[in-house]
Amino acid sequence: MFDSLYPRLTATRRIQNMCGTWRFQFDPRSEGVYEGWEHGLPDPIDVPVPSSFADLFTDKASREYTGDFWYETDLFVPGEWRDANVGIRFDAATHRATVYVNGVEVARHEGGFTPFVAPINDVVNWNGVNTVVVKMNNELGLDTLPAGETKILSDGTKVCAPYFDFYNYSGLQRPVRLVVSPRERIEDFAVVSRFDGDDALVDYTVDTNGDHDVEIVVTDEDGMDVARGRGKAGTLRIENVIPWQLRNAYLYTFTVRIVDDADDDRVIDEYYDEIGIRTIAVDGTRLLLNGRPIYLKGFGRHEDSDIHGRGFDPVMNKRDFENLKWIGANSFRTSHYPYAEEQLYEADREGFLVIDEVAAVGMMKSLVNFLDATDASKTKEVTFFDEPVVQTDTLAAHLQAVRELIDRDKRHACVGIWSLFNEPDSASDAAVPYFRKVFDLALDLDPQKRPRSYTNVTACGAGKDKCHDLCDVIMLNRYNGWYVEGGVLIHEAARHQREELELWHELEPNKPFLFTEYGGDTMAGVHKLPSVMWSEEYQVENLTEMATLFDAFDWIVGEQAWNLNDFQTTEGIMRVNGNKKGLFTRDRQPKMAAYYLRDRWTAMPDYL
Numbered sequence: 254m255f256d257s258l259y260p261r262l263t264a265t266r267r268i269q270n271m272c273g274t275w276r277f278q279f280d281p282r283s284e285g286v287y288e289g290w291e292h293g294l295p296d297p298i299d300v301p302v303p304s305s306f307a308d309l310f311t312d313k314a315s316r317e318y319t320g321d322f323w324y325e326t327d328l329f330v331p332g333e334w335r336d337a338n339v340g341i342r343f344d345a346a347t348h349r350a351t352v353y354v355n356g357v358e359v360a361r362h363e364g365g366f367t368p369f370v371a372p373i374n375d376v377v378n379w380n381g382v383n384t385v386v387v388k389m390n391n392e393l394g395l396d397t398l399p400a401g402e403t404k405i406l407s408d409g410t411k412v413c414a415p416y417f418d419f420y421n422y423s424g425l426q427r428p429v430r431l432v433v434s435p436r437e438r439i440e441d442f443a444v445v446s447r448f449d450g451d452d453a454l455v456d457y458t459v460d461t462n463g464d465h466d467v468e469i470v471v472t473d474e475d476g477m478d479v480a481r482g483r484g485k486a487g488t489l490r491i492e493n494v495i496p497w498q499l500r501n502a503y504l505y506t507f508t509v510r511i512v513d514d515a516d517d518d519r520v521i522d523e524y525y526d527e528i529g530i531r532t533i534a535v536d537g538t539r540l541l542l543n544g545r546p547i548y549l550k551g552f553g554r555h556e557d558s559d560i561h562g563r564g565f566d567p568v569m570n571k572r573d574f575e576n577l578k579w580i581g582a583n584s585f586r587t588s589h590y591p592y593a594e595e596q597l598y599e600a601d602r603e604g605f606l607v608i609d610e611v612a613a614v615g616m617m618k619s620l621v622n623f624l625d626a627t628d629a630s631k632t633k634e635v636t637f638f639d640e641p642v643v644q645t646d647t648l649a650a651h652l653q654a655v656r657e658l659i660d661r662d663k664r665h666a667c668v669g670i671w672s673l674f675n676e677p678d679s680a681s682d683a684a685v686p687y688f689r690k691v692f693d694l695a696l697d698l699d700p701q702k703r704p705r706s707y708t709n710v711t712a713c714g715a716g717k718d719k720c721h722d723l724c725d726v727i728m729l730n731r732y733n734g735w736y737v738e739g740g741v742l743i744h745e746a747a748r749h750q751r752e753e754l755e756l757w758h759e760l761e762p763n764k765p766f767l768f769t770e771y772g773g774d775t776m777a778g779v780h781k782l783p784s785v786m787w788s789e790e791y792q793v794e795n796l797t798e799m800a801t802l803f804d805a806f807d808w809i810v811g812e813q814a815w816n817l818n819d820f821q822t823t824e825g826i827m828r829v830n831g832n833k834k835g836l837f838t839r840d841r842q843p844k845m846a847a848y849y850l851r852d853r854w855t856a857m858p859d860y861l
């Protein structure tokens with residue numbers, strides 16, 4: 254639907270890399286549109302793409318820049334693609350972009366974490382250099398995902414004020430490519446698997462923009478044909494199927510072709526994807542993968558690294574997967590936005606279950622959410638969902654973000670649960686109709702009807718939350734022992750957490766529960782006997798207390814600590830150059846508690 258197919262080189266498709274050094278210019282007075290910057294930037298500097306721009310700079314104003322900013326590059330387009338469909342695919346442009354080619358607007362996109370394609374056939378100089386200009390903006394508002402505020406200082410400078418704690422990195426943070434496909438092309442395809450004895454039955458649908466017929470061929474990891482189908486929809490039988498399992502992945506290649514009935518040798522378009530055969534479902538208090546109850550071990554993460562910011566960093570991503578395997582994890586959440594497609598393909602290949610989260614974070618009016626963790630009602634008299642703009646503009650942006658998330662990720666075996674909000678103000682009456690619309694859309698759009706949920710924050714705990722009935726799984730972010738009753742009160746905190754869990758179970762006796770955040774800030778290298786908060790010893794004690802609770806209730810089916818790594822946040826009195834709740838430092842080295850979790854998780858089965 255959104256031309257979201259991940260770029261692939263096939264018999265009929267081409268890719269030209271556009272990453273590298275682009276020209277860049279801030280536009281603090283938003284004058285670029287009036288001064289013709291779409292034809293070229295007047296006084297640019299060099300920046301790398303992909304990358305966030307913030308940590309490239311040494312001056313505070315550039316690092317914290319909030320407002321309009323522009324990118325520009327030169328693009329040579331070969332003439333042999335004149336009869337094809339040619340576009341520029343941005344894997345992400347954070348948070349919003351308008352794309353111009355040779356001074357003509359060719360695309361706009363709202364939302365910084367999903368791909369879009371700018372069609373350029375009508376404006377391109379074939380066999381010539383073309384000027385590509387992208388006008389961007391990184392401001393937050395009540396009507397944006399993620400949510401926040403943009404403050405304006407006395408001198409007119411804009412300042413980002415997020416309702417969340419991760420740093421508002423922005424820019425062309427993921428790869429940009431020229432993508433070439435036939436005029437008549439495959440636009441989308443979906444699969445839904447089920448098992449029939451030792452076989453799998455895979456229902457498929459293919460969307461094209463033409464009338465020619467379609468064939469689909471499935472090959473195994475040895476390249477052997479295992480199933481074939483004809484037609485834009487059908488059911489394939491894969492005999493003696495090898496299912497996709499937690500930490501034991503197996504991927505089949507589904508190749509889709511548009512064929513010409515009049516000429517068997519002619520392939521009009523060809524596309525492929527690597528897909529694991531699995532089922533995911535909730536059954537009472539169990540989360541089932543391929544009909545077997547699973548227990549999730551892992552983390553909330555961030556796409557975050559030094560200097561790169563949120564810029565696509567395959568080296569850091571690879572280290573993260575190695576650390577995840579080392580510690581015995583089998584899952585992660587894409588907190589708090591859709592991650593790069595390459596991360597999901599890696600999770601497919603490595604057998605990690607992913608809680609795929611849309612960028613609906615900050616939907617609680619609190620500039621310091623970690624301070625207001627006790628009671629949302631104290632946060633602001635007019636809660637987030639009571640704001641009129643939220644029920645209109647924010648909802649529209651949220652629904653679009655869900656459409657793009659599910660459209661992009663629906664074929665991934667690793668995607669097991671949709672997280673439709675992170676720590677929203679779910680305790681307000683106004684939240685209920687909003688949540689229902691979001692949940693209903695997700696159910697409608699996902700061919701595989703995966704479980705849907707959101708992460709519940711302490712301030713909207715058991716008895717206060719008014720939206721949990723919409724969830725297939727209950728996901729809790731809890732910080733008893735840190736934000737709530739930390740330090741010498743840690744055992745009291747555990748008692749109170751147990752009480753809340755017992756209340757939750759009365760409210761939702763037939764649903765599985767997941768802890769999607771827990772832990773506390775820990776400065777690597779700080780040691781104390783007896784422990785004190787921020788010491789590595791305390792992080793171990795805190796995680797140990799929580800683990801005792803997880804083991805006490807068989808309807809808790811997963812634990813994802815916060816966070817895999819230390820990460821950059823906005824500056825503040827509670828952040829020491831970022832959030833230090835990582836089990837690993839920002840340069841991906843383990844703290845003492847990582848060894849504790851490794852001992853716990855490597856001894857725990859993935860299947861109950």
Ligand SMILES: CCC[C@@H]1NC[C@@H](O)[C@H](O)[C@H]1C(=O)O
Pocket residue numbers: 417418419589622623626676710711730732736770815832834
């Ligand atoms: C009580 C809310 C905790 C909060 N949860 C969302 C994460 O994005 C933050 O990093 C985490 C924190 O403050 O550490």
